[in-house]
Amino acid sequence: MCLAIPMEVKTIESDKGVVEAGGVTYEVSFRLLPDIVPGDYVIVHAGFAIQKLDQEDAAESIRLFREIEEAEGKAKNE
């Protein structure tokens, strides 16, 4: 039931809208997550957007992974 993949908000009309992930679109309700605008990424559960993805935070996590990977790569080469 949990879709862990963030979906991009395409359109919003009152408390409903369309989100997209991997080329597939879904209609969802924004009743549980007001203050969303097109271009935001959201987590969807049972037809409702339940939380917004913090894109800067996601980018920061990825940067940290890269550092860890590089550190391990170096350790191996030494």
Place this chain on the structure above:
Amino acid sequence: MIRYMEEFRSAAGSRALAADIRSLMPKQELAFMEICGGHTLTALKYGLAKLLPEGLSLKSGPGCPVCVTPQRYIDTALALTARPGIVVATFGDMLRVPGTDGSLLEAKARGADIRICLSPLEAVAFAQANPEREVVFLGIGFETTAPTAAAAVIEAEERGLRNFSLLTALKTMPAAMRALLESPTVRIDGFICPGHVTAVAGGRIYEPLADEFHVPCVVSGFEPTDMLRSILMLLRQVREKRGEVENEYTRVVGREGNPAARGVMERVFVPADAVWRGLGNIPGSGLELKVDYTRFDADRRFPVELPPPREYPGCRCGDVMRGTIDPPACPLFARTCRPDNPLGACMVSAEGACGIHYSYRDA
């Protein structure tokens, strides 16, 4: 964004994190419980157990909505399908759960009107389009799903519907975690807390547990690197003798959760006692409709008489969800109990530990 998902699944990233985990592993054995079935799936799918050092085990917990739903509830839903005029609407993974006498799928094959919904709002729309039918939605799940069920009730109210109701078995997670911590037979050195329950309810719901039981809690995302990072954070807490709530899934989760969703949930539901498969009755661990909304309560509107519920003899779902055994330790696992012939709830759902272990048993 697709690339972003790949980064969180990077094998090199996983190996690097696993190396850090190995370097921090203490001498004593440790067992971390992943509450959520989504985490069990990630762990098995990406073979995380093989990356972890010896002595560090992951146990499944009571976080699969279908699995914790007690037998009596399934039996009630089955009894409702037999009443003329009633349409039972449900998430698909409830269909094959064996009740005391058959499953909803078998009832459907016999002609019962059972509709599969991806969202409770579909059930509301169906009720509106079919005013001569009584639509009962099977409301199961945790803090993630409870606001969606609440929103459906509000939607039905706004549309003036009198033929929509909810059969609730909604549950809240912290009380079940407390019951596990208080159980003398269950050993838990840290919790990998469910990401999407926490996305709604907020990281603070675990703070009383961490304080009282001094148990490390880390809220985790669902990608393999998320889980490894969470395990690393738990290990650090163990080494530093901390028992705190930390958050790995910061890109989605905050301490306060989603106030709008919580508000909708609190408008419609109040805490109540609830029976969990495998854990029994846990005070205050469920949600029931508030007095103002009892006209949407299927239990009140359509009371049913039931014989005592019975689970399949030998099914050890309860032990699996308490983390006291791994699914392959059940004598029925993969022999008589398989996804095409499930004998217990844990074999049915995509989030059930037995079903997940079965899918990845050779991986």
